[in-house]
Amino acid sequence: MVMTDEQVEVLRKQISIYATICEQLLEMHHALTTHQGSIAGARSGGNLYRDPPVIHGDKKFTARQRWQPTQMQLHILESIFGQGNGALPGRQKIQDITAELSQHGQVAETNVYNWFQNRRARAKRNLKRKQAASPLNNAESEEAQARAQLL
Amino acid sequence: MVMTDEQVEVLRKQISIYATICEQLLEMHHALTTHQGSIAGARSGGNLYRDPPVIHGDKKFTARQRWQPTQMQLHILESIFGQGNGALPGRQKIQDITAELSQHGQVAETNVYNWFQNRRARAKRNLKRKQAASPLNNAESEEAQARAQLL
DNA sequence: CCGTTATGAATGAATG
DNA sequence: CATTCATTCATAACGG
Numbered sequence A, B: 001m002v003m004t005d006e007q008v009e010v011l012r013k014q015i016s017i018y019a020t021i022c023e024q025l026l027e028m029h030h031a032l033t034t035h036q037g038s039i040a041g042a043r044s045g046g047n048l049y050r051d052p053p054v055i056h057g058d059k060k061f062t063a064r065q066r067w068q069p070t071q072m073q074l075h076i077l078e079s080i081f082g083q084g085n086g087a088l089p090g091r092q093k094i095q096d097i098t099a100e101l102s103q104h105g106q107v108a109e110t111n112v113y114n115w116f117q118n119r120r121a122r123a124k125r126n127l128k129r130k131q132a133a134s135p136l137n138n139a140e141s142e143e144a145q146a147r148a149q150l151l
Numbered sequence C: 001c002c003g004t005t006a007t008g009a010a011t012g013a014a015t016g
Numbered sequence D: 001c002a003t004t005c006a007t008t009c010a011t012a013a014c015g016g
Helices: A005-033 A071-083 A091-102 A109-130 A139-147 B005-034 B071-083 B091-102 B109-125 B143-147
Strands: none
Touching: A071 A091, A071 A109, A091 A109, B071 B091, B071 B109, B091 B109
């Protein structure tokens, strides 16, 4: 059997659409079954937390805000990160840092937590990036692949 | 470009998985008409572009290595989690659940086990998700606060 | 405007 | 269980 790239692409798109349709059906279903708090119509058909799939008739709900560290906060964060030499702050430490950052703008512990997580991960990845594109292919996966899932 | 039989097989699987999901949706509908099954409020934190078709132009057709629960599976898991009131299922229970989930896509016991572990841990830690006790900055837009119950 | 980049957030899996 | 890591998604910022 032979397929051209275009054909494969079409298939791929069809599958994507299929996925979208299924999800929307699911959400519609939820909306119908969770009939109870129907007053909350403000939610207007489902979950707002992510992009309305393909059929976005209204972009009003796409607006999602997210924490934006101020310069000052960032400075403090970087400073702490540097001092700790990229160390992982514990629960208590997180609270302290959050408290300090609060003096320079709104911030939640979650934000701080996430920030350190990402900061760390990216510092590491950047380092790897400098190691050039190692030819490791997918051979590095050892037995972790043993239970690899197809989907 | 030529697709190997293996590649075609993967594609076929994907399609069949979505077909299954649709079937399940139908079943759910049917079940709901006789069962006043209370499906726990889904959280749908999942990502939209679920497993963007496993297609990879090359021979490097390695599917993703990380399990990605389908909407249906997630739905079931959340439901069970809710019913058990957050309790961790035992070995036997895990197997049962895995079996059920298998009808909606590939899944291993390990996945289920991990899922419950994580779900529980994160429900507990729950770094202020419930309520925007501390609404993030911006005093201007109120409706933008719609992101309240994202989990 | 539109594509790219940087990064907050979510989450499966691994480790102690 | 508690923590940590790794990967991925979504999007604010930015350059053209």
